[in-house]
Amino acid sequence: MKLIRWGEPGAEKPAVLAMNGEGQEEAYDLSDLTLDITGDFLVAGGIAAVRDALKAGELPVVDVEGQRLGAPIARPSAIVCVGMNYAAHAAESGSEPPNVPIIFFKTPNTIAGPCDTAFIPRNSSKTDWEVELGVVIGQRATYLDSPRQATERIAGYLTANDLSERTFQLEDSGGQWSKGKCATGFSPLGPWLVPADDVDVNNLRLRSWVNGEPRQDSSTADMIFTVDFLIHHLSQYLTLEPGDVVLTGTPQGVALSGKYPYLKAGDTVEIEIEGLGRQRQTFVPA
The missing domain is CATH 3.90.850.10 (Fumarylacetoacetase-like, C-terminal domain)
Known part of the structure; x- marks a missing residue:
């Protein structure tokens, strides 16, 4: 899986790219799990939570085709x-x-x-x-x-x-x-x-x-x-x-x-x- 942040600068939204049941890569919205992909999200077990949600089929599909991608991690401290x-x-x-x-x-x-x-x-x-x-x-x-x-x-x-x-x-x-x-x-x-x-x-x-x-x-x-x-x-x-x-x-x-x-x-x-x-x-x- 691949974590992404998409949208205009300063207003990026979190999503994950993963294979769907038909073997095609699709984007899934992570907004119900986190507001952004941050250090706090990672240290709280965010990656494992995304894997679990994908496996359970709990994440809605989101269309990011043609959208700007931001850096995949929000502003780090260093x-x-x-x-x-x-x-x-x-x-x-x-x-x-x-x-x-x-x-x-x-x-x-x-x-x-x-x-x-x-x-x-x-x-x-x-x-x-x-x-x-x-x-x-x-x-x-x-x-x-x-x-x-x-x-x-x-x-x-x-x-x-x-x-x-x-x-x-x-x-x-x-x-x-x-x-x-x-x-x-x-x-x-x-x-x-x-x-x-x-x-x-x-x-x-x-x-x-x-x-x-x-x-x-x-x-x-x-x-x-x-x-x-x-x-x-x-x-x-x-x-x-x-x-x-x-x-x-x-x-x-x-x-x-x-x-x-x-x-x-x-x-x-x-x-x-x-x-x-x-x-x-x-x-x-x-």
């Missing part, structure tokens, strides 16, 4: 990002693979829907794309004892585009990366939130295209630090709350490599993660 978690991307960035996870933060107001219009920031000349696996936290994670315990804190996974402005990130940064990560709409998420039990997170194909031309093509099997390791590691330094999103790094094939031009107004970026869905953004000036 977006925690991992840098250079693929060795080949570290190399194209001119760096050695890290010995410990590198983290930075994006502000929650960077979140956008998977196919919303995207913006080239004012004074930007180096706007870049980054397909990434996003992890949605389902239970509070602090001082976890082991990576195995970390898997119990994960609600599900989603496709994310960690949009970046490289001049802001690397030249104007003062030593931190977040200046280049927090422009309006720089965290498109979705289209779906897929429950953790339904995902083989260690073997997912990640791809990106710009104006239809292939860019990134890799697998989460190439991560330096696995998802369970990352959540355990992060929990030693900060508390992850239900609904928080962890972005786990991008593979090689971005504009920072020097192989491709940076994005400009009129360009279209598509990204996809196997089983987690595809995004499409067309860029305009901010």
